[in-house]
Amino acid sequence: MLENLNKYSIILASQSPRRRELLKSITPNFKTISLNVNEVYPDTLQREEIPVFLSELKAKAYEFQKDNELIITSDTIVWLKKEQLGKPKDKADAKQMLQKLSGNINEVITAVTLKTKTSIQSFYEVTQVHFKELTEEEINHYINIYKPFDKAGAYGIQEWIGQIGITKIDGDYYNVMGLPTARLYEELRKV
């Protein structure tokens, strides 16, 4: 599968173990690097504009790209009532985020950028995520046990909170985990 990629040396610029696993499932040969990027965006940006901007910012931060290198970057945000939920700073912040998510529908938007030496292309996917009304006990239990401080919106769909608290999604599940695998596979076929 994806034999068209054989001529490339693929580089995933991400520190997320979830993204690494998901990319591995669709194409096994790539290396991972970590880029130092100050993830700041203009505050005029809205919704999908934010992860697209940040994903491209990461891709452009890779200097001295070789002719045969294909770099993959991505960014995921949680969007709720016209507001972006980032990674929680601490327990209190995580609790506040989960209280906002409780009983509501949030949108998870992941943007992906594919960059070669002479081209750059980005796309994004949106998944709607429905949370039931979470009890305070459930929120505290989740934060104490799972410590979701590395996760946008303070939740991982693949964790306990996703299993007991998410009643339905509308879109790609893997997009919520951090990489829209079906869309990425289609885009990689065309590279």
Added chain:
Amino acid sequence: MLENLNKYSIILASQSPRRRELLKSITPNFKTISLNVNEVYPDTLQREEIPVFLSELKAKAYEFQKDNELIITSDTIVWLKKEQLGKPKDKADAKQMLQKLSGNINEVITAVTLKTKTSIQSFYEVTQVHFKELTEEEINHYINIYKPFDKAGAYGIQEWIGQIGITKIDGDYYNVMGLPTARLYEELRKV
């Protein structure tokens, strides 16, 4: 969580390792048994009636239930264009199923039964699963590597075919894996 279940000895009647893992994530203490049931249903049954019937058939097959025992059974079917797709008999059968699923929306329906000595209750969840057009190469690759002969509809959403072939779902992801965890958690809270 689910302290109300402490008075029960919980028994999951299922041989599926996926179901066992999913139940473990919402309540860790249970034992697993395997029941000998001839999974035959009246051919007048349609759609959700089928897994509800089969799940209850399994629950009723457990004899000599003790007062403190809560038995959990379930059944999952794949429903496509008014037809049930069961487990494929062989490679050719699996290939035919995946060709039917390709480019179409199928419904995965899981029914769950909770049975105590003096009560029986069933519920079900439906998730719509959208497949892209699969190529013959992709279908053959999946069947050869993943051998999906133990799976209704010949696919596992958590496997490669789910990652590259399922563009979106509408409903609970874990329901497609075999157990609607969020709904089950809510029902267990009420037991």
